[in-house]
Amino acid sequence: MWALRRAANPLRSHSQQMVGVRACCAMSEVLSTNITHREEHHEKKYERLNIYHLSKSFSCGLISHSSSFLSIRKLSCQAGAKSSDKEDGLEDGFSDLEVPPETDIVGNVENNDDSEKLLSEGEISEEDIDQAAHSSVDLLDAESDLKCEKKSSKKQEINSLFKVLMDAPRHSMAVALEKWVGEGNELGRSEFYGAVLNLRKRKLYAKALQFMEWLEATKQLDFNERDYASRLDLVAKIYGLQRAENYIEKIPESLRGEVVYRTLLANCAVTDDVSRAQEVFNKMRNLGFPVTAFACNQLLLLYKRCDRKKIADVLLMMEKENVKPSIFTYRLLVDVKGSVNDISGMEQILETMKAEGVEPDLRIQALVARHYILAGHKDKAEATLKEMEGYDINENRFACKYLLPLYASLGKADEVGRIWKACEEHPRLEEYLAVIESFGSLGEIESAEKMFENMLKTWKKLSPKYYNVLLKVYAKNKLLHKGKELVKRMSDNGCMIGPITSDALVKLYVEAGEVEKADSIMHKLSQQNNFKPLYTTCITLLDNYARRGDIHNSEKIFQSLRQNGYSGRLKQYQSLLQAYINAKTPAYGFRERMKADNMFPNKHMAAQLATVDAFRKTKISDLLD
Incomplete structure (x- = not known):
């Protein structure tokens, strides 16, 4: 608490000597200053996470584990400061x-x-x-x-x-x-x-x-508390957060415990509802529920997509509440650092994990390898893949589904073939998915199709997920005709076309240059089969309309995102503004629109707004025109 209040005043001198944990806590000031600057201008509009609901008996001097936790928080701070320029243009969301x-x-x-x-x-x-x-x-x-x-x-x-x-x-x-x-x-x-x-x-x-x-x-x-929580989760998924909140009131008070409320918090995080998530979290504190790694992970997951600069606040709270990071916490931090190309920061997180006695699991290692590949560190990526393999890949089959697409990303067809040999006698479904994706990345379409047919022979009734992997291969390689035939085959085999297939189908048409057709397909399928399009589907269309400078259709997709509950992310505002820039048209009232939605521009958007402002008409420009 003391550290946050001190960091909230960036003009205060920091030359005073500090003792114990106070010296450690001050290292989060870089990030907190950025947050403070924004909040000083928008204090009434922007609801910050209330992490001040700490015990009154709390004393900074009582924290015994600050040295080990410090490095994690410091890394998160760097994500908001050191890498902010890289982060501005990135799309929010999880890595694949x-x-x-x-x-x-x-x-x-x-x-x-x-x-x-x-x-x-x-x-x-x-x-x-x-x-x-x-x-x-x-x-x-x-x-x-x-x-x-x-x-x-x-x-x-x-x-x-x-x-x-x-x-x-x-x-x-x-x-x-x-x-x-x-x-x-x-x-x-x-x-x-x-x-x-x-x-x-x-x-x-x-x-x-x-x-x-x-x-x-x-x-x-x-019904016990877990059963009521399960039903609450289903209500939230089908009917939305408001109905879920109403359902909580129907649960017997004696069974309205922490599991119920954290279920609601998780669904707030899924839907990127920042203000409601903060309200639920604070209500949990008011009801006396302990701060758990699960609850903190939901906030980290939410801020990872919506406001990365607040990640440090959550980590500071975890430190003060003596909440030990889980493997999922580390995974989130690794992905945050990797996604902004801060490789040294990502490696520091791994060192911190090992110092705490937490070994990176296969999913974290796969994330690390993927970020190495994207950053151009191929040697480090290969070393990570060899570590994942272990001494004998046949004894470490669980790694195969990760290794196949990663070796394909490195362009190593021979390695893909070698790993597949460990699977081909008795392949698992997830391994089939991985090898189809891998052959698609390598451009070996016939091999991908062969694997798909083999999978379909073994498991005759497959969900759309297993068709979608081949559909994505066709989209990536601009094979529109083959993609259309595959979707027809899905329908003939009794598969209902849902949002994930719709997403792949939209990308198939977009890659073929038929953006309007892709848009039409998305709307017709969502209406016919009564589902909400994915965020990524809408963003794919918005980005392509923006690239053309098509303001009318960009605005239409933007409104569709809002109607479907996708709010709280800066990406869609950036894409819409890019449509105005590419059309060389002024975006009157755009700042006011963002303020009304509780959204505030970052550096990238500030530059966009400056560009679009240059298109404004003035008296002299009218005369010259």
Whole structure:
């Protein structure tokens, strides 16, 4: 607290001697000064995270772990200061490799040809998948329970119940479930968790919610806090945050605990709702819930996309509250540093991890290798890949799905072939995805198609995700005709075209130069199949219209982003302003629009605004024209 108040006054002299942790805390001033400068001008408009809800008995001198945590916070500060120029033009969002691997479906349902009559993609973006991996509804605990149950006869009941849920139309699901229970099937907690997990993995949130509503209405199970949190998560995904907040009031007060509120916080982070996330976080503090690594990670995830300069504030709070960083915290920081091309900062985070006794997992190593490749450090990238391989790649199969696309990014076709040899006898689904993507990156289209056909022979009923990887290969290589044929094939095979396929299809048409057609496809598919387009889909269209100087269509896509709840990111404002610049047209009232949306320009946007201001008409310019 003392350090933040001191940093909030950049004009105060820092020549005074400081002792203990005060000397350490002062190192966050570089970043805090930037935040202060902005807040002094927009204090009433900009709601800052209230991290002052600390214990009154808190004393800076009591922090015993400040030296080890200091280096992490210092690195984050540099992300806001040292790398700010690089960061200005970057698109927010996770790196591709940050999307977690999908585990095998419980009971290997995917291998059962009769298990699915209709495969659906769901309603959320790729970003949300990473969030789901750290979901606050404690489904990982449920999955652990199921691993034990899979060794028993419960596995058959789980698959049977899931098949009933998949086959039953929504209007008659209750009848189907009552019939299934009436036939003597057991419906306990393990069956419930198994069915909901399978539905979630397929993004069938509406069915999962209907199933939970039926369970609660019929009192088949006594809901605990985790169950209510799971239902809250589904309500938020389907109906939005306001309905989710209203649902909390219906949960029994005794079960309205920290897990429930952190679920709501996670959904605020997913939707980039900064102000609501801050309100939920502060309410959790007011209710006396402890500050956890999970809650802090949600804020880090949110600010990573929306306001990176506030990452240091969260890390400072974690230090003061003695919250130990999790592996996900480190992963976020590694990606933040790598994405702004601060390789030395990224390496310092890795050193800090190891000093704290935390070994980087495969996903962090893959992130590091990817950032090395993008920064042109090929030797360091190759060294990281060799470390990921270990002594024997056959004994380290889990690394293959990461290694394949990374070697392809380095242009090493021989290495891709060598790694695939460790997989080809009994390939896993995620390895098929990786090798198809890898061959696509290398331009070996026929090899990618061959792998896709082999995958389809092994798993005849695949979700759209597995078609999309080949669709993205076609888009990258501008193979419009082949992409269209693949989408038709998906439809024939019973796959519902959802937002992720729509995203790939839009990029396919955009790469072929048919931007208007891509725009039309996005709107028609979202209306026909009742889903919200992904943020990346809209941004792809906005960027391409802006490149043409097409103000009308750029404004249309910009409004579509707002209507779909995608607000709080500077990227869309930058793209829209670029449309005015390319059209050499003044953007009257643009600053006022941003202020109304609680958005404030960074250095990159300030330069854009200066450029577009030069197009303003004056009396003398009218005469000269």
